[in-house]
Amino acid sequence: MSTNRENFQEFFSSTSGKLGSILLVIFILISVFVVFTYPLNFGNTIWSNPSYWSDYPKSAPPTWVSIFGNENVEHQIIDFTAPVDVIPISNQEQRLYSYTLNYDSNISPTFLSLSMYDVVYHDRPPTISVSILRPDNEEILIYRDIISSPRQGEEGPYVRYSDSPFRINLSGDKSVSSNLIEFVQDKSNSQISVNDIVGSNEKYIFSSFSSTNPQEVLHGEYKILIKFVVNNENDSISKIRFVLGGSSYGLLGTDSLGRNLSVGLLFGFPIALLIGLTTSTITTTIGTSMGIISGYTGGRTDTIIQRFADTLSNIPLLPILLFLIFIFGPQLWLVMTILVLFGWPGLTIIIRSMVLQINSSQSIEAAKSLGASKWRIMYRHIFPQLAPFIFAQLVFFTPAAILAEASLSFLGLGDPSIPTWGQILENGFRTGGVYIGYWWWILPPGLLIVITAMIFVFIALALEPVVNPKLKKM
């Protein structure tokens, strides 16, 4: 019999064993990182919360796509926290925030948005106004608003937008269009109407108004000027955010809700490993115990277990899984339970047949004649002989569980509180990503599922000669 050390050497000498182990270590490290950095209720509070993602560009491809010559505009989030200047005007105070940006992209931003965080005022509501100074020295006022006034019976200081920020999409806002219209008419020499420009305000703000190419962007230095006018010097605003929507985002792009796909995909690592390893561990444990008991005890116990296992293992898994999850609701623990429920019988049948062979061996006879108890023989004498095979089965069953969950998610029955790769892919598929060409939304999650499954297949392949020494000769 070969020793453990030899087994390890045998395992690591194969390419698939090495590759599988290295990838597994990487995946485990990523999972540990995610477990420690992500909030526990990531699914509900962040991933499935559209307002969290409102300042991200929608359906944007990854940034590195621009290497291949695609026109690209960088996604810019500009946070104003401290005013550059404070100008007292009679009994008011004007706080000026400004930011200069050098715009040299050939396409205008995909959207513009403004958000205000934590406004506190004491007497009369402050006003905010946003204007842009273009490279051609035209200053356009694009937005002006008064913070909502005190409600009846409300006592100061008045707190606004503290729970969730006030956000306005400047590209699609009609008041912005009305502010712009005069400037646009003047520049383009046409009787264009407010309704014509609403929804694409950002294009006009950044337009060069060239007569030959209406899409041309005016390059140069733009200045974003925000005036926050307060009536009491104690009034405050914690943050003003101005966003220039990019045409691409991050390492893996965003989906149609603006969700950063790399964030969601990272969360999938621990989930996939959890589903695969937990399900396969429980399945092999039950399958092994049932198989050993059935094979060693024999008699009526054996018959009952075998009939039961035979029937269960003959039921086509996916249709039944779909049915049960549909009726009981999409919950991850339930999916795993069902996978265990229908997974153990197959292993039990194999283990039993192996136990029947071991039963007649002399070592078992010897243990029996020494008066070892039934459980002791099963645990100390039969189980160790099967252990390598059982371990290989555990590894082999892991991808099956991961793939089953992914398939279920792909059919729209994923647990909505726990985003998985299968669900991200399903979102992309249902949105028509395949037809529209959102490849960054479709390919990475699928690839991750395949790689994860492959890790375990590779490890199982490398284990085969260890478990089944006969194969070495071939």
Place this chain on the structure above:
Amino acid sequence: MSLLQTLIVRGLSLIVVLITVLFLSVIVLGATGYSDRLLTATVSEELRGLRQSLSQNIRDPAELEQVIEDRREQLIEFYGLDRPWYYRLPDMVFRILTLDLGEARTLRSFTGSNRVSDIVLERLPNTVLLITSATIITSIIGLYVGVKIATRVGSRLERSVSYFSAISYALPAWWLGIIFIILFAFQLRILPSSGMYSVPPPTEPFALFLDKLVHAILPVFTLVIVSVGSWSYAVRTMVLNISQEDFVNVARAKGLPENLVMRRHIIRVAAPPIVTSLILGLTGSLGGAILTETVFGWPGMGRLYYEAILAADESVIVALTFMFTLLYVTARFILEILYVVLDPRVRYK
């Protein structure tokens, strides 16, 4: 045991599977209160029809209400709604067996009918067509490649097939399908991306057949790719095991030509375990068909399953679960017959 007896035993054990699935689903339906909802909906549907037809004849509203109320009580008793769900188990099993599940909530058949049985039965042939052609192609390629690589163990071909089979185990059919759509339908533009016919479909029968064939290429190809690797590998292992037996050596020693040895002594003996692994692969291909149909918009039962889940159409889902099990049990029985025919030992034991 005679041939007939063997088949009867096999058939019976499969019927046990079918009955188990039926009871499992019916118990789930009953215990979750779903069966109550289903039957109540059927009752009110019938009463609505009755009210419409009676309102022509009975003018007095009070009398009309009375007649309908009587009928309601009759129906409630008839469907057993006045008793707890477990009294209705046998009846419910029978209803599912005959696909008598009333009307679908939102889904319609191609002809516009909303009866669950119409919707499901109309899709059945499309699924059967997909699974059978994929299975036949897979087994032919698998047998050919498997036998071929079994004779050249250690060759480059043999190793690439083993790696391919490992990879295909990890490859979900639906993702591969999506990749194929992107590649063949959108990049190369040589095959249609989804559906079973072009829009509008050709009128001439032969052109219609060709159209269907072209649409079937990608789904069938996907199913074949996903399963052919492991299938060839299984064939290889079984052929290899048997070719090391003594009787094969004897045959070779007698000087029989190699392909005769292969045909008569190895494959003939390896056939039953090969069929066994085909049987085991069946559940996989059934699940694969559900997902592949979804991806390719193939109007079979799998695509219907997806649509039913999206529309939360409960009756259709129940009917489909049963139909898939039935399909599985039937296909399995056919393979069992094949097994008995191929393995004389089963017959003469």
